[in-house]
Every structure is written in structure tokens, then in C-alpha cells.
Amino acid sequence: MNITATLLNYYQLCHRKMWLHYHAIRMEHTSEVVYEGKLIREESYPFRADKNEEVEISLPLQKGDGWGEEVVLTAKIDFFDAKRGIVHETKKSAAKEWAHVAQVQFYLYLLQKNGVEVSHGVIEYPKLRQTERVTLGEEDVLRIEANIEKIREVLEQEQCPPKLPISKCKACSYFEFCWVGDE
Ligand code: SF4
Structure with missing residues (x-):
């Protein structure tokens, strides 16, 4: 089982979204929100690639009691300034969101754990x-490790987790999947 930064991000937003994404039910490519995000990044920082490095990193975890399968934490960090460690x-x-902070803390955690x-x-x-x-403080590390365990449990469930209230779903790329025909 690969637990990625995307899954961690979705875990903060909606367990159902995380489960759907993990089980290869993908809607992001149809989402203008996602496309717009890529465009803004490319247009805002066109020269970034010259100064910073894209990094792919992974961390296999020791298999715990009751785990269905091995867990590997993986991330693709768009821009890492290795010289300054940023x-x-x-x-x-x-709008600023807690999920953004959690995502970056996951990157810092993975880098740190890899020395x-x-x-x-x-x-x-x-x-x-x-x-x-x-x-990334000690409490953040404990929270990340607790979240990884909870994420693993949700992903190993056979049933898709329940929907959030529709008021929280308007910007979600799975909106049609979850709600069309149900509203
Ligand atoms: S539409 Fe709502 S319930 Fe469905 S995955 Fe998205 S946030 Fe979760």
C-alpha cells in the first residue's frame, strides 16, 4: 500500500474522497479546479525549476500488527531547495487551508526520516x-504517524466511507460521482 501526500491531503478533507482515489476511481483529470491549480503554479513561478529540484521520496514502514499489507509512504515534492533545506x-x-500545511509537513517528515x-x-x-x-515539531510528527495509521485503516476497509454533507462537496472533483441523481 502506497500512502501519498495526495491521500494525506484527501484524508483531511474527506475519507470517502481518499478511499475513492486510492481505489483508482479518479475524477481529477476532469476537474477544472485541478487544471487551474497547475496553470497558476506554472505561470506564477516560471523560472522555479532552474533554482529548485523536484524530489521523489519514499519510506517503507515496518509492518504492524493487524496490517493487511506493507505500507510505503511516498511523495513527489515539486520544489525542494536542497541547499537551504526549504x-x-x-x-x-x-484561502489558506489546514490541509496545505499538513501536506508540507508530510514532505518535511519524509525528508527528515530519510536523513x-x-x-x-x-x-x-x-x-x-x-x-x-x-x-515540523515533535507533536506534528506524532500526529502524522497517528494519521498514517488511521489512513491505513480507512484504505483497508472494503466499503467506501460515507458521504460528507453536500454543503462541503461543491468544489470536489467527485461531486458528480457522489451526488448526481441523489440531490
Ligand atoms: S463529493 Fe463530498 S462526499 Fe463525495 S468525495 Fe467529494 S467531499 Fe467526499
Whole structure:
């Protein structure tokens, strides 16, 4: 089982979304929201690739009691400034969200666990013209490890988790999948 930053992000938003994504029911390619995010990142920081490196990283976990299968944590970090130990993440969102912080903390966690020296993360919000500094403390590490265990449990469920209230679903790429015909 691969637990990715995307799954961690979805875990913060909706367990059902995370489960659907993991089980290869993908709607993101049809989502204008996702496309817009990619576009903003490319247009806002066109020269970033010259200064920073894209990093793919993974961390196999020791199999725990009651685990159905091995767990490997994986992430593809878009921009890592290895010289200064800074992870950069760009969000198209016009609002700051806790899930963004959790995603960057997961990157810092994976780098640190792989013996890479990290300083902090920076989330850039071009629409807000703001940045947010992200650090990783001991409590964050404990929370990440507890979340990984909960994510594993949800993903091993045979049944898709229940829907959130529809008011929380409007911007979700699975909206049609979950609600069309049900509203
Ligand atoms: S539409 Fe709502 S319930 Fe369905 S996956 Fe998205 S957030 Fe979850």
C-alpha cells in the first residue's frame, strides 16, 4: 500500500474522497479546479525549476500488527531547495487551508526520516499574494504517524466511507460521482 501526500491531503478533507482515489476511481483529470491549480503554479513561478529540484521520496514502514499489507509512504515534492533545506509548495487557493500545511509537513517528515536536512516549508498563495511558513515539531510528527495509521485503516476497509454533507462537496472533483441523481 502506497500512502501519498495526495491521500494525506484527501484524508483531511474527506475519507470517502481518499478511499475513492486510492481505489483508482479518479475524477481529477476532469476537474477544472485541478487544471487551474497547475496553470497558476506554472505561470506564477516560471523560472522555479532552474533554482529548485523536484524530489521523489519514499519510506517503507515496518509492518504492524493487524496490517493487511506493507505500507510505503511516498511523495513527489515539486520544489525542494536542497541547499537551504526549504520545501516550496504553491496553492491556487484563495484561502489558506489546514490541509496545505499538513501536506508540507508530510514532505518535511519524509525528508527528515530519510536523513535529509530540512529547515522548513513555504506555502505560496499567488492569488492572496501571501506565503505561509511551515515547521515540523515533535507533536506534528506524532500526529502524522497517528494519521498514517488511521489512513491505513480507512484504505483497508472494503466499503467506501460515507458521504460528507453536500454543503462541503461543491468544489470536489467527485461531486458528480457522489451526488448526481441523489440531490
Ligand atoms: S463529493 Fe463530498 S462526499 Fe463525495 S468525495 Fe467529494 S467531499 Fe467526499
